[in-house]
Amino acid sequence: MIKEFFKRYTIFPANYKITVGIIFPILLLIIISLMILFAANPNSFQLNSFFGKQSVWFGVSIVAFLIVQSIKPHFFYENAYILYGFLILAIISTYLFESVGGSSRWIKLGAIQFQPSEIGKMIVVFALAKFLTDLRNLSSVYKTITLSFILTGIPALLVFKQPDLGTALVYIFATIPMLIWRGYKLSNLFVVFGPFISIIAASNIIFFSIWMGFVVFVLYYTRPKLINAIGVFISNIIFGTITTLIWNSLYPHQKNRILIFLDPTKDPMGAGYQIIQSKTAIGSGGLFGVGLGNGTQTQLRFLPVRNSDFIISVIGEEFGLLGISAILICFGIIIYWMINYAQITRNQFGSLSIIGFSSIIFFHTLVNMGMAVGLFPVTGLPLPFISYGGTFLLSMFLIIGITQNFINNNFR
Amino acid sequence: MPRNFESIPNSRKYGLIFLCFGLYIILYLQYFNLQVRNYSKYKGQSDNNSIRKIPLPAPRGIIYDRNGIPIVDNMPTYEVKVIPVDVNEKFNYFILSNELNIPQSELISKIENANKYSSKYLPLLLKRHLDFEVISRLSENRLELPGILFTELPARTYPSDAKLTHVIGYLRTVSEGFLKNASEELNYNRDDVHGFAGLELFYEPDLRGVDGYEYHLVDNKGIDHGILLDENRFSPKKGKTLVLTIDHGLQVLVENLLDSLKGSIICSNPKTGEIFAMASAPDYNLDSFVGPIPNDLWSNWNTDKNRPLFNRAINGLYPPGSTLKLAAAAMLLETNKVSPNWSVNCNGVYNFGNRKYHCWKKTGHGNVNLKHAIKYSCNIYFYQLIQHFNLKTWVAYMNDFGYGFKTGIDVEFESSGLIPNKTYLDEKYTSRGWARGNLLSFVLGQGDVLSTPLQVLKMVNLIATNGMAGKLNLVKSDDIEIDTLNYSNKTWTFINDAMWTVVNGLKGTGEKAKPNKGVARGKTGTAENPHGEPHSWFAGYTTLKNGKQLSVAIIIENGGKGSQVAAPMAKKIFNNFAGVKVD
Known part of the structure; x- marks a missing residue:
């Protein structure tokens, strides 16, 4: 049976062709990451330093990339729901393990710690891609959209309770571009999704105004029936205002409780401090930066979590706007080619998966880099290929590996 | 894998790409803003390098x-x-x-x-x-x-x-x-x-x-x-x-009354449970330090044998003495096992088993019914009365009044006192066994029975409101919680009348509590204890013409007779409440 399984799902020797447009920028990002980790931490020649560990993980990730090339693409299609089931079980089982720092994200087997929600990003994309691929046609629009959000919402909710708000948002966010890619209109999505964004946007009058402007803009360009357009507009307004009213009627300690519920690791004072330090570090980098290893902010340890969530602050200080430009261009190229290949790919499942993957990478970069300059609240999403962290690097390489696999096996 | 794939239109592809790039550009502008436009500001901060x-x-x-x-x-x-x-x-x-x-x-x-x-x-x-x-x-x-x-x-x-x-x-x-x-x-x-x-x-x-x-x-x-x-x-x-529900003026009076004594006084509004005054003596001086209490001072006070840190009003466990007879009277009236007119001849001594139990008045009270027994606080009457009841019934009625439970006042670590039930007694007296003899002391609020002054006050409040007393509280609040006790009006009227005679009747034990203005009712208590002189109790309330009420529970440790020590203090409190400026 095992033999059959391998025969059915593996290719050997695999096609190891590389898409330069995607792989080359990634290698550049890895080099920048390792340089920063090397210079910003002591004892970097030792294996258990930040640099040493991340280098080892990079090696492991490359091996994983190569192994993934031997899997036939239809393995993911045929087993998407089974993987999805395993994911749900794995996330639930994290609740059984001792929590680390107030959150239970890990499964521990002896010395190995494993964070299922990380690999889950990929699996959620597969499950949704299969669901959307298997649709015969695009009728019953709202039912499909709702079911899609339920499909990604269940693991998102479970992850959110761990609590890991950032990853939960990644699951939800990846759904939207995939639905659009499948052919649903933005206005359709708005009907289902809009009011929930209104709830969040209502926390800030400026955000809410921008959001409502966006709603109007979308309604104008997508030109739904007038009655539908009015319905969408009003429901968004109502959701937004009601939330504000309820929120304002709460006592401070109740509000605090909700905020802590949303993000228990949140320390309003601590997070504010981090943002200020981060902005100072980035701003003082100027156009060209102060040079590798010369960042005073980082060297003096005023910047917390400088290796993981706030690594972009170190880059901003030491390499300046030039470094930031390089990084954004790299990510731009990666995203551009992924979307391009998603279009070229001649099968629906692969195409949708690649769109899901690019959304994940895009969302991570946007939130992480936005958080460092105060555009987003601190959610603890790392920067792909750059932030320190083994499981995350590995999962990003798996995503890229599978993307490469889908591209290489385009016509099979 | 299905191949029902229509190709993706370019518009969709470029839409997504432009959306991503657009957001990246916004992000980039913010970095530009920090690193180029505000460079000098952040550079300055960074050079000075410490926020x-x-x-x-x-x-x-x-x-x-x-x-x-x-x-x-x-x-x-x-x-x-x-x-x-x-x-x-x-x-x-x-x-x-x-x-x-x-x-x-x-x-x-x-x-x-x-x-x-x-x-x-x-x-x-x-x-x-x-x-x-x-x-x-x-x-x-x-x-x-x-x-x-x-x-x-x-x-x-x-x-x-x-x-x-x-x-x-x-x-x-x-x-x-x-x-x-x-x-x-x-x-x-x-x-x-x-x-x-x-x-x-x-x-x-x-x-x-x-x-x-x-x-x-x-x-x-x-x-x-x-x-x-x-x-x-x-x-x-x-x-x-x-x-707070505390009345500043009354509180000052009460604190002065307790000056250089040991004990506690609590005053409240029976209907609302608002506590007007609460004092425990000896106390300590909050003004003797600034900020948190210094550790050495705290341990000094904590080891002082007079226990100044100890809040006697809610944590002091005292035998409630004769004040508890009011609850026993309610038991008689509610169960109807004995008629309130049933009388007993008190000759100063009661023989039970092979022991003699004495009334506080050695010469005896003569013929006494329930009302007299309360007025004169006759022990013999209650010794005889309890013969008609078992421990379980007595415990149930004491619990009705809240003895043995916390009152639920808004102070942490309140004590719940002790009403000994069968389980407790079996455990305590295993070897020697216990008998009705114990019950004789219990009914007088002696023996193993312990209560806090706050619990005694709660009983007074229940009586003063015919079983609809406000839950005792120290912080003003708009909603009043009510502690209810469903007894017949007859019972309440009888007890209130009896308490009236204690203060207002000829030679009632509480006559020294009678205020110059307002109608007072009460009950004294003289609780025997192993530490010397008996504790002096007074529990009662006063009603003014306008219907306003004030209840009080007073205990003076080793003060002697309730009628002599605690009752005159109650008078001063009642007078103050009525606005009388005498003494």
Whole structure:
């Protein structure tokens, strides 16, 4: 049976062709990451330093990339729901393990710690891609959209309770571009999704105004029936205002409780401090930066979590706007080619998966880099290929590996 | 794999790509804004290289009496902290040591010690509760004290004549153990204070407030250049104000009555349960220190054999004595096992088994019925009465009145007293066994029976309101919780009448409690105890013409007879309530 399984799902020797447009920028990002980790931490020649560990993980990730090339693409299609089931079980089982720092994200087997929600990003994309691929046609629009959000919402909710708000948002966010890619209109999505964004946007009058402007803009360009357009507009307004009213009627300690519920690791004072330090570090980098290893902010340890969530602050200080430009261009190229290949790919499942993957990478970069300059609240999403962290690097390489696999096996 | 694939239109592809690039451009503009447009500002901050977060402690909530007289307020004091890493060889320890009154060697070792760990970047507390003069002198010498920080730190002050020591309680500095278990919401930090007793403890989440912070720019010489960005300042939020049910004037009177005695007095409004006055003596002086209670003072008081920290009103466990006869009378009236007119001949002694049980009046009271028995507090009557009842029934009626349970007042660690039931007695007297003889003492509120003054007050309130007493509370609130006790009107009327005769009848034991104005009812008690003279009890209430009521429970430890010591105090309280200016 095992033999059959391998025969059915593996290719050997695999096609190891590389898409330069995607792989080359990634290698550049890895080099920048390792340089920063090397210079910003002591004892970097030792294996258990930040640099040493991340280098080892990079090696492991490359091996994983190569192994993934031997899997036939239809393995993911045929087993998407089974993987999805395993994911749900794995996330639930994290609740059984001792929590680390107030959150239970890990499964521990002896010395190995494993964070299922990380690999889950990929699996959620597969499950949704299969669901959307298997649709015969695009009728019953709202039912499909709702079911899609339920499909990604269940693991998102479970992850959110761990609590890991950032990853939960990644699951939800990846759904939207995939639905659009499948052919649903933005206005359709708005009907289902809009009011929930209104709830969040209502926390800030400026955000809410921008959001409502966006709603109007979308309604104008997508030109739904007038009655539908009015319905969408009003429901968004109502959701937004009601939330504000309820929120304002709460006592401070109740509000605090909700905020802590949303993000228990949140320390309003601590997070504010981090943002200020981060902005100072980035701003003082100027156009060209102060040079590798010369960042005073980082060297003096005023910047917390400088290796993981706030690594972009170190880059901003030491390499300046030039470094930031390089990084954004790299990510731009990666995203551009992924979307391009998603279009070229001649099968629906692969195409949708690649769109899901690019959304994940895009969302991570946007939130992480936005958080460092105060555009987003601190959610603890790392920067792909750059932030320190083994499981995350590995999962990003798996995503890229599978993307490469889908591209290489385009016509099979 | 299905191949039902229609190709993706270019518009969709470019739509997504442009959306991504558009968001990246917004992101890029923000980086541009920081790194190019505001470069010099951030460069300046970075060169000076220290933005320090300075905590701004929130003042605790103010506490007022029911008429708006401040009982607990805050005053500004200052604390001195230092950032250890900024202390250099120019640091003038001499000035600092002089002003803070801490030996130089101690300061040096403290700072050097902190410099060994990563805590060297965090402010290190040197001394608290300094006044403004010390701070201004230190400020003048700021250039010689790199790394020094001054923060305003509000401290408690007690401006009122009423001490209210035990009701208010005190503060202590948080311990490591406390920090571990503290609620995350309240955000305690090291060196914070917290309510450790009384209302300060019970209402800690309300009183505490929310600390604020601001960011200061500190230059590379460690000199604080003040606030950095006003928009990043988070103002401290003052704790919530508490308005007490306490009446300042009555409280002062009650405290004076207890002066140099041991015991407790509590006054309340029976209908609402609002406590007008609560005192426990001996007490301690909240004004004898600033800020949290100093540890040495605390342990002194804690080991004092007079136990000044102990709130006798809610934690004092006393035999309730004859005051408990009221509850026993209710048992008789409700069960109807014996007629209220049933009478007993008291000749001063009651033989039970092979023991003689005495009435407090050696010569006896003669023929007494229930009303007389309460009026004269005749023991013999109750000895005979209890013969008609078993322990279980008696326990049930005592529990009805709340004996054996906490009253639920808004103070932490209230005691629940003791009404011995069968399980308890079986456990305690296993070897020797227990018998009806024990019940004879219990019915008089002696033996194993223990109650707090607050529980006695609750009984009075139930009687005064015909079983609809307000739950006892110390903080004003709009909704009144009611403790109900469903007895027949006949029962309530009878007990109230009997209590009337105690105070107003000829030779009633409570005649010394009779006020000049208003109608008082009550019951005295003289509780035997192993520590010497009996405890002196009075429990009762007064009703004014306008229907207003005030109930009182008084216990004077080893004071002697209730009729002689506690009853005259009640009179003064009743008179004060009625607005009579005599005595």
